[in-house]
Amino acid sequence: MVISEKTACLIIIGDEILSGRVQDLNLNYLAKWLNQQGVDLKASHVIQDVEDVIISTLNSARKTYSYVFTTGGIGPTHDDITSKAVARAFGVKMELREEAVDLLKAQYPNHKISKPGIKMATFPVGAEMIANSVSAAPGFKMENVYVMAGIPKIMQAMLGVLEGQIEGSGIVLSKAVTAYISEGKMALPLENIQKEYPNTTIGSYPFFNNQDDFGTTLVVRSRDEISVTSAIQDIKSWLDKNEARYKEGERK
Amino acid sequence: MVISEKTACLIIIGDEILSGRVQDLNLNYLAKWLNQQGVDLKASHVIQDVEDVIISTLNSARKTYSYVFTTGGIGPTHDDITSKAVARAFGVKMELREEAVDLLKAQYPNHKISKPGIKMATFPVGAEMIANSVSAAPGFKMENVYVMAGIPKIMQAMLGVLEGQIEGSGIVLSKAVTAYISEGKMALPLENIQKEYPNTTIGSYPFFNNQDDFGTTLVVRSRDEISVTSAIQDIKSWLDKNEARYKEGERK
Numbered sequence: 001m002v003i004s005e006k007t008a009c010l011i012i013i014g015d016e017i018l019s020g021r022v023q024d025l026n027l028n029y030l031a032k033w034l035n036q037q038g039v040d041l042k043a044s045h046v047i048q049d050v051e052d053v054i055i056s057t058l059n060s061a062r063k064t065y066s067y068v069f070t071t072g073g074i075g076p077t078h079d080d081i082t083s084k085a086v087a088r089a090f091g092v093k094m095e096l097r098e099e100a101v102d103l104l105k106a107q108y109p110n111h112k113i114s115k116p117g118i119k120m121a122t123f124p125v126g127a128e129m130i131a132n133s134v135s136a137a138p139g140f141k142m143e144n145v146y147v148m149a150g151i152p153k154i155m156q157a158m159l160g161v162l163e164g165q166i167e168g169s170g171i172v173l174s175k176a177v178t179a180y181i182s183e184g185k186m187a188l189p190l191e192n193i194q195k196e197y198p199n200t201t202i203g204s205y206p207f208f209n210n211q212d213d214f215g216t217t218l219v220v221r222s223r224d225e226i227s228v229t230s231a232i233q234d235i236k237s238w239l240d241k242n243e244a245r246y247k248e249g250e251r252k
Numbered sequence: 253m254v255i256s257e258k259t260a261c262l263i264i265i266g267d268e269i270l271s272g273r274v275q276d277l278n279l280n281y282l283a284k285w286l287n288q289q290g291v292d293l294k295a296s297h298v299i300q301d302v303e304d305v306i307i308s309t310l311n312s313a314r315k316t317y318s319y320v321f322t323t324g325g326i327g328p329t330h331d332d333i334t335s336k337a338v339a340r341a342f343g344v345k346m347e348l349r350e351e352a353v354d355l356l357k358a359q360y361p362n363h364k365i366s367k368p369g370i371k372m373a374t375f376p377v378g379a380e381m382i383a384n385s386v387s388a389a390p391g392f393k394m395e396n397v398y399v400m401a402g403i404p405k406i407m408q409a410m411l412g413v414l415e416g417q418i419e420g421s422g423i424v425l426s427k428a429v430t431a432y433i434s435e436g437k438m439a440l441p442l443e444n445i446q447k448e449y450p451n452t453t454i455g456s457y458p459f460f461n462n463q464d465d466f467g468t469t470l471v472v473r474s475r476d477e478i479s480v481t482s483a484i485q486d487i488k489s490w491l492d493k494n495e496a497r498y499k500e501g502e503r504k
Contacts, residue, residue, distance in 0.1 A: 020283030031272030046296040076436040077456035078443040116439035184328040187368035191330040204329035
């Protein structure tokens with residue numbers, strides 16, 4: 001059974017990630033969130049705050065994937081160039097949106113909305129705003145592109161707004177076994193089990209703390225529950241037969 | 253003064269990052285390490301364990317950047333396909349390397365080197381091995397491409413081996429001021445300071461914990477120390493003049 005897959009790509013726009021100043025947390029959060037929506041995150045690109053790079057990366061991604069998410073670069077300062085780059089990528093102009101000005105005025109009643117504030121209320125023509133319950137300045141959606149803030153707390157609030165609005169193609173189920181043997185020992189039987197269940201993806205993820213604490217987490221993923229259960233059962237049978245120590249689930 | 257910039261790209265090969273199972277830590281570590289080598293990390297791509305995707309991403313990156321680093325997919329199991337993909341990207345065959353077999357034998361004296369072990373001792377023709385002090389199985393270098401393990405501890409050990417082997421183009425200096433004012437207030441003067449010091453990159457990174465704890469970290473980066481110091485001084489002068497609270501350096 002082939003289900004038309006819904007796919008996604010995340011474009012992380014941020015010199016601060018590439019300079020090492022900030023550890024990105026948005027990819028991992030979005031990946032888990034997309035799992036729950038039944039959408040497969042297929043790729044992520046971390047790029048500089050450079051307009052031409054944003055435009056070419058975005059234009060390639062929005063043709064390739066069902067959904068594209070971006071994080072970063074929608075604030076008020078000179079290095080926040082995402083919104084303008086998105087407008088150029090779509091070939092549209094920017095326009096001031098009064099409803100966004102009102103949101104900012106409501107959030108900051110004692111401030112005059114200055115030029116930088118105006119910038120955060122200016123969007124590509126045709127943009128649908130994505131509410132920001134943390135600091136008011138909205139993200140936005142253009143066709144299949146979702147433009148979000150880079151601050152994790154705000155990005156997460158924006159994803160909350162999108163809950164239920166993204167069409168998925170069925171939840172991917174995942175089961176894991178953690179085996180306390182070296183990855184190599186398991187390699188051949190695992191390859192055979194993978195061949196037997198071609199509609200699953202079996203991942204083998206070694207961990208190594210020291211000579212006494214190492215092993216491999218085996219993860220089976222599929223939209224078909226029966227295949228996941230059967231493949232996990234085959235893995236456990238092999239481990240039992242070879243007297244390998246293991247436990248159900250991920251290593252904690 | 254234009255210095256020919258040494259640039260880098262990181263390709264993170266790993267379904268486990270894209271599924272959200274694992275939080276990537278290698279990008280941040282590599283970014284900081286490259287800073288110390290005087291190399292600018294320009295982009296990073298997180299891609300699936302799919303051979304054609306690895307090949308096209310790698311072949312594009314190795315023509316574009318001075319150095320390309322990859323993490324993940326060099327273990328013994330069926331989902332470890334990086335080495336073979338790199339060989340195909342370079343148009344070379346794979347070959348067994350006896351010195352790698354010896355390394356594995358020395359690390360695991362009680363094991364017969366089986367087919368999966370052989371796989372970890374098999375490299376693209378022409379590869380230079382990168383020692384792995386943690387679990388023996390080496391990474392490797394092909395021209396300007398450095399192929400490393402995905403497990404952070406092993407990846408870090410491999411980078412340690414590369415210390416001093418990567419030619420840089422001068423260390424990028426970085427100074428920061430943390431201002432406890434909203435990003436918008438600082439936007440215009442910051443834009444002017446950026447214009448005055450075109451050989452610096454001034455980043456403005458807002459943080460927002462709650463209505464009483466928010467602000468903006470301002471980071472000036474350049475290979476020219478005098479410009480960094482002057483730009484930071486101008487930022488502080490503006491903050492003083494506007495009676496804004498701030499402190500030197502990053503927010504802790």
